[in-house]
Amino acid sequence: MPTAERIAFVCPRFAEGATVGGAETLLKALARQAVTTGHRVTFLTTCAQNHFTWDNELPPGPRRVGNLDVIFFPVDANRDTQAFLRVQDAISRRSSFTEAEVQSWLKNSVNSSALCAYLQEHSDEFDWIVMGPYLFGLVYFASRLAPAKTLLVPCLHDEGFAYTRSFREMFRNVAGCLFNSEPERALARRLYDLPESCGAVVGMGLDPFEALPDTFARDHGITTPYVIYAGRREDGKGTPLLLDYLTLFLRRTGKNLKLVMAGTGELRPPAELQPHLLDVGFLSEAEKHAAMAGAVAFCHPSINESFGIVILESWLAGTPVLVHARCLVNREHCLKSNGGLWFRIYPEFEEALLTLLQQESLRRSMGAAGRAYVLREYGWSAINRKFNDALRQFAGRRI
Amino acid sequence: MTEPLFKIGAAEVDVECLMAEIRAAVEHKQERGVYRDVALAQAERTNLANLQDDETFLRYYLDCLRNAVFIDINDFEIRERRRLGAGMLVGLKKAIWKMLKFYTYRLWSQQNQVNGLLVTALEGLDEKYRNRLRDLERRLAALEEEKAKSCRPPNA
Numbered sequence: 029m030p031t032a033e034r035i036a037f038v039c040p041r042f043a044e045g046a047t048v049g050g051a052e053t054l055l056k057a058l059a060r061q062a063v064t065t066g067h068r069v070t071f072l073t074t075c076a077q078n079h080f081t082w083d084n085e086l087p088p089g090p091r092r093v094g095n096l097d098v099i100f101f102p103v104d105a106n107r108d109t110q111a112f113l114r115v116q117d118a119i120s121r122r123s124s125f126t127e128a129e130v131q132s133w134l135k136n137s138v139n140s141s142a143l144c145a146y147l148q149e150h151s152d153e154f155d156w157i158v159m160g161p162y163l164f165g166l167v168y169f170a171s172r173l174a175p176a177k178t179l180l181v182p183c184l185h186d187e188g189f190a191y192t193r194s195f196r197e198m199f200r201n202v203a204g205c206l207f208n209s210e211p212e213r214a215l216a217r218r219l220y221d222l223p224e225s226c227g228a229v230v231g232m233g234l235d236p237f238e239a240l241p242d243t244f245a246r247d248h249g250i251t252t253p254y255v256i257y258a259g260r261r262e263d264g265k266g267t268p269l270l271l272d273y274l275t276l277f278l279r280r281t282g283k284n285l286k287l288v289m290a291g292t293g294e295l296r297p298p299a300e301l302q303p304h305l306l307d308v309g310f311l312s313e314a315e316k317h318a319a320m321a322g323a324v325a326f327c328h329p330s331i332n333e334s335f336g337i338v339i340l341e342s343w344l345a346g347t348p349v350l351v352h353a354r355c356l357v358n359r360e361h362c363l364k365s366n367g368g369l370w371f372r373i374y375p376e377f378e379e380a381l382l383t384l385l386q387q388e389s390l391r392r393s394m395g396a397a398g399r400a401y402v403l404r405e406y407g408w409s410a411i412n413r414k415f416n417d418a419l420r421q422f423a424g425r426r427i
Numbered sequence: 428m429t430e431p432l433f434k435i436g437a438a439e440v441d442v443e444c445l446m447a448e449i450r451a452a453v454e455h456k457q458e459r460g461v462y463r464d465v466a467l468a469q470a471e472r473t474n475l476a477n478l479q480d481d482e483t484f485l486r487y488y489l490d491c492l493r494n495a496v497f498i499d500i501n502d503f504e505i506r507e508r509r510r511l512g513a514g515m516l517v518g519l520k521k522a523i524w525k526m527l528k529f530y531t532y533r534l535w536s537q538q539n540q541v542n543g544l545l546v547t548a549l550e551g552l553d554e555k556y557r558n559r560l561r562d563l564e565r566r567l568a569a570l571e572e573e574k575a576k577s578c579r580p581p582n583a
Contacts, residue, residue, distance in 0.1 A: 393439070
């Protein structure tokens with residue numbers, strides 16, 4: 029069966045420079061790999077870089093970025109942010125809201141009429157339109173333009189938004205979904221009564237790297253062991269919980285341990301934690317990998333992850349991870365790899381971190397087990413095969 | 428301060444076993460009251476939303492609070508940030524504090540009573556619904572077994 033020739037990728041932001049985000053990184057990586065495996069790819073995105081302001085910072089129009097043809101479109105300026113936030117709060121708390129309010133929330137979410145107009149006009153030129161993540165007005169409205177050739181990379185989480193009728197319809201109308209993990213697919217099937225054939229688990233490949241464990245500590249004058257978090261710093265990612273837990277851990281155990289926080293977003297650490305906190309902000313990939321390599325553990329307190337790129341990177345750096353037990357995706361990675369521990373409540377966090385802190389041989393074994401798991405399961409050759417198999421599977425269903 | 432109760436030396440790691448040991452260690456320490464601390468309840472504030480459907484979380488959270496609901500009104504130091512006349516200002520504050528004791532002590536003891544009663548009430552509710560759920564589940568299991576027996580063909 030022939031594979032698709034031309035694929036459009038749609039993502040609200042293009043991962044470049046300081047524009048970080050799991051879904052953005054994933055879609056860009058899939059698009060780049062699709063080019064290398066012979067597909068003709070166009071990447072459609074917005075001019076926004078900052079996921080808080082959504083200001084149009086990049087110039088609109090087509091641009092060649094690496095091996096990708098990228099077209100940047102402006103974000104609509106007519107957003108009613110207040111109305112958006114009001115409904116968002118109600119949906120995320122799963123309190124009462126109407127479907128009309130959900131529609132108004134989607135309209136006031138990040139949208140780009142210019143991008144949708146382009147897609148409408150050019151959809152015949154593409155065999156597949158791959159888009160994600162699900163939680164944006166832009167993706168919701170774009171998915172309705174050519175649903176028969178739309179494949180969703182949802183990055184779905186068990187959160188209030190996922191339970192709305194609008195998203196249920198979106199998942200049921202598109203040609204298929206490319207999930208990042210089995211727990212994500214199981215969640216989608218449970219929420220939207222989807223058949224087994226509704227989607228394939230693809231994920232993202234990671235290129236192996238070598239990082240020296242001492243470089244980061246030396247460059248930043250760190251003389252004590254440290255744990256690290258890298259990614260968006262916000263409530264949804266659980267960073268306030270990590271700050272509270274680490275503060276309590278230091279107070280209760282008296283250990284001399286630092287917390288390195290990399291990534292973007294505001295941090296509000298308790299005063300007591302400040303002397304033990306190193307906020308390094310945005311790091312380049314090489315710096316991030318070096319920082320991970322020297323850490324006692326990578327702590328990921330988020331319960332909403334559909335793939336967990338950073339924990340896979342941490343394993344490639346040879347460092348074990350400590351994740352929240354409620355995040356089924358991260359916990360499954362830990363179970364399959366034997367490269368990480370998990371916590372549900374503070375006492376488990378304390379016990380697990382003490383175990384890692386005090387047993388270097390255990391840390392090394394877990395880091396090595398994690399690295400072996402990533403090399404085995406998330407090499408690009410395996411992911412490319414899964415991606416192309418998924419396209420063939422969906423093409424077969426369409427005929 | 429707490430120390431892990433076990434050591435892992437093997438090159439091959441089984442994180443499921445390791446987590447079982449960690450949970451057993453936590454349970455053991457919980458029984459000894461190691462985590463009965465209001466600071467734990469404070470640190471768990473943001474975890475409440477994550478674990479609202481977790482049956483055991485409320486019991487653990489209330490346990491953290493149990494010994495912390497009674498506030499010691501004298502457990503603070505009267506200080507003055509301004510350097511100029513700090514000694515005099517601290518003395519003045521102490522005098523005002525002593526003068527208002529007849530009122531603040533009354534508020535404090537009432538608040539302590541309310542805190543204690545609220546935690547007791549929550550513990551009572553938690554226990555009541557936990558028992559009720561257990562009874563209902565037992566009853567359901569018995570009914571299912573009875574139904575299965577009655578549906579079984581006579582020669583099976």
